[in-house]
Amino acid sequence: MLSKIFLLKRKNSHDLNRFDIYSYPEDIVKKGNKDIVSKIIYGHDHGSLIEPCSESIKKLDDSNVINNSSNLFEIGSPIPQIIGDQNIYTICINSKMLIGLIFEKEDNPFDYKEIFEDLSNELLNTEKSCSFEDEMEIENFLITLFIDIKRYGDEILEKVTETSFRPAGLFTKVFLFGIDEVGKSSLTRRLKTGQFNDNFFTPTRKFNIEYLQKKEGGMSLWDMPGQALFRKKWLIGLQDSNIIVYMIDIANQLRFEESKKEFWDIITRNGIKDIPLLILGNKVDLINNLNHDKKEPLERTKKEIIEFFKFDKLANRKWEFLFTSVKTNYNIEKLINSIFTLISTIN
Ligand SMILES: Nc1nc2c(ncn2[C@@H]2O[C@H](COP(=O)(O)OP(=O)(O)OP(=O)(O)O)[C@@H](O)[C@H]2O)c(=O)[nH]1
Numbered sequence: 609m610l611s612k613i614f615l616l617k618r619k620n621s622h623d624l625n626r627f628d629i630y631s632y633p634e635d636i637v638k639k640g641n642k643d644i645v646s647k648i649i650y651g652h653d654h655g656s657l658i659e660p661c662s663e664s665i666k667k668l669d670d671s672n673v674i675n676n677s678s679n680l681f682e683i684g685s686p687i688p689q690i691i692g693d694q695n696i697y698t699i700c701i702n703s704k705m706l707i708g709l710i711f712e713k714e715d716n717p718f719d720y721k722e723i724f725e726d727l728s729n730e731l732l733n734t735e736k737s738c739s740f741e742d743e744m745e746i747e748n749f750l751i752t753l754f755i756d757i758k759r760y761g762d763e764i765l766e767k768v769t770e771t772s773f774r775p776a777g778l779f780t781k782v783f784l785f786g787i788d789e790v791g792k793s794s795l796t797r798r799l800k801t802g803q804f805n806d807n808f809f810t811p812t813r814k815f816n817i818e819y820l821q822k823k824e825g826g827m828s829l830w831d832m833p834g835q836a837l838f839r840k841k842w843l844i845g846l847q848d849s850n851i852i853v854y855m856i857d858i859a860n861q862l863r864f865e866e867s868k869k870e871f872w873d874i875i876t877r878n879g880i881k882d883i884p885l886l887i888l889g890n891k892v893d894l895i896n897n898l899n900h901d902k903k904e905p906l907e908r909t910k911k912e913i914i915e916f917f918k919f920d921k922l923a924n925r926k927w928e929f930l931f932t933s934v935k936t937n938y939n940i941e942k943l944i945n946s947i948f949t950l951i952s953t954i955n
């Protein structure tokens with residue numbers, strides 16, 4: 609099973625030894641293995657008799673045929689290498705960068721040869737290309753590649769046996785959006801660590817992406833930045849999502865109108881009409897702090913929210929509304945359940 613992906617990008621073309629390192633979902637450089645990067649590059653170049661990644665750059669700079677005649681990326685063949693107990697598969701891009709996959713020890717990297725080459729090519733040369741200049745763009749590229757390769761491994765290679773209602777290990781992309789301060793990152797943190805902290809308030813600026821393993825399967829949770837300035841990034845994060853989670857701060861009615869506008873702007877986009885939707889009315893502790901479970905007033909509030917936001921106009925889309933409190937943990941388990949149940953209805 610694929611466990612990590614990384615990208616090594618040379619800081620500049622004159623210095624062959626200094627690299628920017630990006631990795632997902634965890635760092636590849638840990639204390640005690642600082643020289644892993646040079647080992648990976650050395651391993652790649654020695655495994656590859658045809659195209660040493662760190663040396664051919666000089667040649668390419670002289671005869672820059674491919675780069676000049678078209679903007680296509682040149683993608684090498686993947687090279688398997690074992691470093692320590694790490695099972696690594698690296699591919700060279702434009703003789704300037706290495707993309708690497710790290711598998712579990714028992715995996716055979718050659719099973720992933722075609723998918724690694726094809727997807728790299730597809731993402732870089734046929735879809736909207738990555739310039740590798742912007743950190744967020746690089747992260748987005750790496751995560752997309754990771755998710756697709758992992759999905760291939762889980763679904764095609766492992767041929768997982770059926771459990772309850774979903775195949776175990778299936779990778780689900782959850783797109784979590786909503787205006788600022790509704791509690792998206794608090795939820796992400798609650799799901800990742802089980803913790804909530806009133807003083808933890810850092811407006812999200814980039815995508816905050818967490819990989820969570822739940823009993824129903826693996827999930828990458830894309831927590832979007834909610835401030836107006838960053839909302840244009842939502843469309844990038846939305847790509848290939850399996851479920852959309854939309855969060856409202858129900859205690860802040862002054863911002864309902866703004867929230868509603870942003871919601872309909874995203875939800876009416878082309879190509880996502882079949883993606884199921886989970887709507888979270890968060891901070892229920894603030895409107896109903898004496899007793900969440902008093903069903904009647906909550907039912908009335910729910911009806912009012914549905915009317916105000918016009919959720920009843922969602923037509924045939926599968927959707928569900930849940931009150932939550934990230935603070936008191938109210939309905940947090942249930943929302944995970946709802947995510948997997950909603951997805952299972954469209955498979
Ligand atoms: N009372 C209460 N406060 C909450 C709850 N969830 C989050 N908060 C608080 O709401 C504030 C904003 O939370 P964040 O999780 O940072 O909000 P966000 O939606 O990620 O904001 P952006 O990153 O700017 O989009 C923080 O002070 C949280 O402690 C909740 O369920 N109840």
Ligand SMILES: [Mg+2]
Binds near residue numbers: 831834
């Ligand atoms: Mg946030």
